[in-house]
Amino acid sequence: xxxxxxFRNKKAIDMTNCxxxxxxxxxxxxxxxxxxxxxxxxTLKNKYKDKDIFVSLNKxxxxxxxxxxxxxxxxxxxxxxxxxxxxxxxxxxxxKELDLNIDLVWNQTHMVNNYLTCNYYxxxxxxxxxxxxxxxxxxxxxxxxxxxxxxxxxVVSKPNIAFSKRKLLTNFYKDLAKPPQKELLVQEKIxxxxxxxxEEESGTAIYKDELINGTSIIKxxxxxxxxxxxxxxxxxxxxxxxxxxxxxxxxxxxxxxDESYLKYQKLGTYTGFFFNKTIYRVKKNG
Numbered sequence: 167x168x169x170x171x172x173f174r175n176k177k178a179i180d181m182t183n184c185x186x187x188x189x190x191x192x193x194x195x196x197x198x199x200x201x202x203x204x205x206x207x208x209t210l211k212n213k214y215k216d217k218d219i220f221v222s223l224n225k226x227x228x229x230x231x232x233x234x235x236x237x238x239x240x241x242x243x244x245x246x247x248x249x250x251x252x253x254x255x256x257x258x259x260x261x262k263e264l265d266l267n268i269d270l271v272w273n274q275t276h277m278v279n280n281y282l283t284c285n286y287y288x289x290x291x292x293x294x295x296x297x298x299x300x301x302x303x304x305x306x307x308x309x310x311x312x313x314x315x316x317x318x319x320x321v322v323s324k325p326n327i328a329f330s331k332r333k334l335l336t337n338f339y340k341d342l343a344k345p346p347q348k349e350l351l352v353q354e355k356i357x358x359x360x361x362x363x364x365e366e367e368s369g370t371a372i373y374k375d376e377l378i379n380g381t382s383i384i385k386x387x388x389x390x391x392x393x394x395x396x397x398x399x400x401x402x403x404x405x406x407x408x409x410x411x412x413x414x415x416x417x418x419x420x421x422x423x424d425e426s427y428l429k430y431q432k433l434g435t436y437t438g439f440f441f442n443k444t445i446y447r448v449k450k451n452g
Contacts (some may be wrong), residue, residue, distance in 0.1 A: 167386065167388045167391075167392055167394065167398065168185035168218065168393065168394050168395075168418075169183075169184045169185050169186075169355055169374065169393060169395055169396075169411070169414055169418060170184065170185065170186045170187070170188055170218065170220065170298065170318070170373045170394050170395070170396045170397075171184040171187060171188070171198070171216055171396070171397050171398075171399070171411065172188040172189075172190075172198070172199055172396070172397075172398045172399060172401045173199060174188070174199045174200065174399035174400075174404070174407075174451060175200045176200055176202070176261060178211075178399060179196055180408065180411075181214050181413045181423070182411075183411040183415040184217075184397075184411055184415065184416070185217060185218055185394075185410070186218030186219060186220060186223075186248065186394075187210065187217065187218075187219055187439040188220050188221075188222055188251070188396070189202045189206075189207055189210065189219065189220070189221050189222065189332055190202065190221075190222045190224075191203075191207070191221050191222060191223055191238070191242075193367075194223045194225060194235070194238060195223055195224050195353055196226055196329055196366065196368050196369065197226060197326050197329060197366075197372065199398065200397060201327060202292060202367075204238070204242075206436045207219070207221060207242075207245065207247070209281055210232070211245050211246075211247060212259070218245045218248040218249075218267070218328075219248050220247065220248050220250070220251060220271065220313065221249075221250050221251070222250075222251040222273075222438070223235075223238075223249055223250055223251065223252055223253075223254075223257060224252065224273050224446055225253060225254065226253065226254050226331070226368070227254050227256050230313075230412050232256065234281075234418065235256065235260065235286070236255070236264060236346045236409075239264065239268070239274075240264065240266065241262055241267055241325055243266040243267055243268040244442050246270070246421050248269065248295065249268070249269040249270060249294055250268060250269070250271065251271040251273040251296065252270055252271065252272070252273060253273055253274055253275075254291050257270065258270060258287075258290060258291070258292065260292065262291065262336065264301035266446060269293040269294065269411055270291070270292045270293060270294070270298055271292075271293070271294040271295065271318065272292050272294065272296070273283070273295075273296045274288045274313070275298060275299070275326070276296070276298050276300060278295050278296060278297050278298045278300045279297070279300065279301060279305075280307045280309065281308065281311075281312040281313040284309060284314075284378050285312075285315070285417070286316045286319075287315065288313065288314045290316045292315065293315065293316060294315060294317070294318060294393065295315040295316075295317055295318065296318045296319075296320065296396070297304075297317055297318065297319050298449040299320060299325045299326075299438060299439065300439050300444055301439060302439055302440060302441065302442065302443055303383050303440045306319060306387070306390070306392075306440075307386065310390045310391060310392055311390065312383060316393035317392055317393055317394075318392070318393060318394040318395070319380070319383075319387055319392055319394075319395055320378070320380075320395075320396040320397075320398070321330075321378070321380030321381065321383065321384060321395045321396065321397060322377065322378060322379065322380060322381065322396075322397040322400070322410065323377070323396070323397070323398035323400050324362070324373045324374060324375065324376065324377055324378070324398075324400040325373065325374050325378055325438060326371060326372070326373055326376055327361065327372045327373060328370050328371075328372045329372070330369050330370045330372075331368065331369040331371070332369060332370060332444060333342055333364060333365055333370060333444065334363065334365065334370040335348065335349075335350055335365040335367045336365060336370075338350070341447060345408055348364065348365050348366075348416060349362065349363065349364050349365075350362075350363045351363075351375060352447065355405055358372075359374065359375075359376070360375040360376070360436065361374060361375055363374065373398055373419065376434070377400055377401070377433055377434055377436065378436060378437065378438040379430065379431070379433040379434050379435070379436060379437060380395075380437060380438070380440055381410075381414070381427075381430040381431075382430075382431075382437070383440055384414070384417065384418075386429040395409045395414075397410065397411065397414070398436065401433075405443040407443070410430065410433075413430070415434070
């Protein structure tokens with residue numbers, strides 16, 4: 167099992183304690199910590215020849231974008247990167263039309279939730295899948311066991327809940343006749359949970375403002391033959407994130423005992439859906 171990392175910014179990149187990077191391509195991705203041009207991706211690919219380099223193109227595209235998208239895909243294929251995270255089906259179709267030798271990661275957030283659909287995408291030529299954040303550890307293990315796709319699981323991050331192409335914060339502050347802001351922290355009325363709203367060039371992202379600590383399931387994922395775990399640089403202190411990467415790499419290489427790795431309970435007790443099934447109930451009138 168390998169460790170993929172998305173760093174907070176370009177200056178924070180340190181490949182000492184990870185197996186690869188996730189790089190958000192400028193103008194072709196959303197929810198990235200920082201974005202990279204094709205030239206910057208090429209530089210990193212050449213610098214870290216022994217590392218896995220994945221590029222995120224995880225936004226919806228319009229018809230007017232297709233011709234430029236074709237050229238971008240051709241250039242990425244020529245760089246021989248490890249793979250492309252995709253959301254829009256256009257990328258899967260263009261890979262076939264252009265006969266590109268490049269691997270794809272199915273990354274449709276909440277939709278990547280069962281092994282039958284995973285196997286469908288495998289038959290269409292996809293190699294990897296980033297499993298949905300709403301899955302339990304039991305469900306994740308079942309998918310890994312029953313699909314031919316190589317699975318990825320995000321274990322440390324502030325989870326992305328939704329993304330809208332609309333400029334929600336711009337419109338919100340405009341209605342209030344106030345200067346626009348790019349970030350807003352809101353509290354959901356019923357659960358009292360906090361959500362972070364961030365507006366970027368392509369739209370507005372909504373995150374749960376709490377760190378998922380999935381370090382306790384890494385042992386299970388390794389035993390289940392999960393291909394990659396993903397950590398995103400959402401910790402408050404960069405030094406803490408680097409320490410997490412150091413200890414995770416040490417653990418994955420078998421150089422420390424499982425008990426010593428559990429100290430990462432200090433990241434918090436929130437484990438998302440890993441141990442909690444989603445149950446839907448019909449609310450009675452009155």
